[in-house]
Amino acid sequence: MDVIAAQGLAGVDTVGSSMGTRTVLELARRGVGGDAVALDPGGVWRSGGRRFSAPRSPVHDPRVTKGRTVLACGRRQHRLPVPGAGADGGLLPDMRWRVHRVSVPRATRVEAGTVSLIRTDGLTKRFGSVTAVTDLTVDVSTGVTGLVGANGAGKSTLLKILLGLLPATAGSASVLGLDVATDGPSIRERVGYMPEHDCLPPDVSATEFVVHMARMSGLPTTSARERAADILRHVGLYEERYRPMGGYSTGMRQRVKLAQALVHDPSLVLLDEPTNGLDPAGRDDMLGLIRRIGSEFGISVIVTSHLLGELERVSDGIVVIDGGQLLRHSTTASVTAETALVSVEVDDNQAGLHARLTAAGIAVRSDGRLLYVDVRDTTVYDTVRDAVAELGLGLVRIERQRHRMTEIFTASPDSSRSPSGHGDAHV
Amino acid sequence: MSEPSTPRAPTGAIHDIGYRHYDGARLGASYIRRSLFVDTLRGAYGLGRSARSKIMPFLLLGVMVIPAVVVGIVTSYIQLSSLPIGYTVYVVTFQVAVTVFLGSQSPAVTSRDLRFRVTALYFSRPLSRQQYVQAKYAGMTAALFLLMGVPLTLLLAGALLAELPLGEQLPDYLRAMAGAAIYALVLAGISLVVAAMTPRRGVGVAAVVGVFLVLSGLQATVRAMADEFGNDVFSGYTGLISPYTLVDGVVAGLFGADSSVGQGPPGAVGTAVFSAVVVLVVVGCYAALVARYRKALS
Incomplete structure (x- = not known):
């Protein structure tokens, strides 16, 4: 076969x-x-x-x-x-x-992008003389959407408005088709929220706490227990969930915060800086979880971060706000569209493959352990595959090269405010 | 299982059925508020919290209950014709225990959620801030009512076991229980407001106990001065200063009990004033709490 x-x-x-x-x-x-x-x-x-x-x-x-x-x-x-x-x-x-x-x-089958999840129209929020959100009009569809912006760009304020907790100064917003101004309780029943700050009492265990929070979302006690046990396992808390949360590491605390946001099986979760304070491994775990929430759990996600590189990895769409204003709204796919380069990694005899591909008339560039192959047409894939097979090499990966999301900022008219570096750009 | 077309073979073992969605009931705000009320009531006695946090409330409940039991036993043993301590005097007599209970437990009820910012999680759920405050206030009131109602009921039981006539005991018992309910409302309100204003650890305990002690001391001093000058009317109104004498005045004036602090409110006007102040305090505390929590998230 x-x-x-x-x-x-x-x-x-x-x-x-x-x-x-x-x-x-x-x-x-x-x-x-x-x-x-x-x-x-x-x-x-x-x-x-x-x-x-x-x-x-x-x-x-x-x-x-x-x-x-x-x-x-x-x-x-x-x-x-x-x-x-x-x-x-x-x-x-x-x-x-x-x-x-x-x-x-x-x-x-569920099509991404067919349902309007969040819609704002001219949304403005002022705190006295400070304007947190200015005339924001976006239409976010289902899937994982990254909300990116600098500290103080209005991300957290926007989330609170969407939860119906802060009244907007002007404009309107709807979540899951419900108006934030009038249907706050109904929205909050179907939405989960993970705040940016610490919000866990130290003297109870994660299990007790998540059960309590499930009941606070209206789940009967029996269901609350079941769901809490399930969701704590999904976020990766096992034996330690019976210990008081005062002794938890930051990674564990973030998992509990995520669990309480998911325990009532919401249609949408709002995650405010979920990777804050995590080490690189914990950050990877958290991003993997977020991806799973969007794909495997089928729950739409709004995730804020000031690290663009993180959102690139997990989100289907990106909303960039700056100074409370919409800077850019696009799908990750369009931002990180493919280039005509494919990187190929083999386990041995890289030079041999290089030579063979060059001989076949394909432009190949060698860079460390990777070969970058120019795929002008689809037959190149076959050539690569056949060449690897004939040389008896193990193919570690073939990877399409993509544009980096940080290029949004280098290309945007407001690029003076946005450093364009490699990796995680602090926007 | 969502795999209809593959025939089931006995070798297949499903170890994890993956993420399951929840299709069950989502009960509304009244269920949530009731759950929070029960949780608060249990929490006030340390139930569902660490073993250490059970010590204080149950110790204080013991301090309230044991005298009532002892009184019952003594009454029946030496065949007294009436209880050595009246129902309506009981709470004021043991007010120190009640005050310490307020000081130790009201921070656990309110400041804990504020200090650790758990309120953000409550308010991102269907419950409104008013409903949250109602549940917390009611939970603390119920906890206090238990603290005072249980010894009073045991006192009645002791009296009946000593074969004192029910007809003589019941009216005072009912007055005292009604008083306990009013005590619970007023004391819970004041202590929750004070605790909610002082979310820092330890400060809440000191603040709550301090407020009650200072008010009691102030009331005693002012009344002593009023007595010195022989102004009976003013002396009666000094009861307004301390929550304990305030409620005692209402119980005495409204329900016709003997005032446990000597001087009750002067006449019908005094009773009306005392009752109005009680209502004002309760409403004011509720409003202050709602205002405090409105500030908590925005």
């Missing part, structure tokens, strides 16, 4: 965010190889009860799945609920993925 797959593809938390997945999709869309495609289907076909698909799940892309057998991979045992299928089928055995045949539930 000829199977398209790539490393990272079946990583538990990487659907949609993994470059490996994108590469495979790109190959598949262009009709490259294979009568089967291996995909980590995320939460699409295995969520009990109500079904939900990741908004952009590759499982639903007919260009990927049409005419092919869809194989599901999971690195963890619990990701393999489809019983009875064969062993690894020879696919990427070193990862010990078990591969199963799955069907694709088309009916559960």
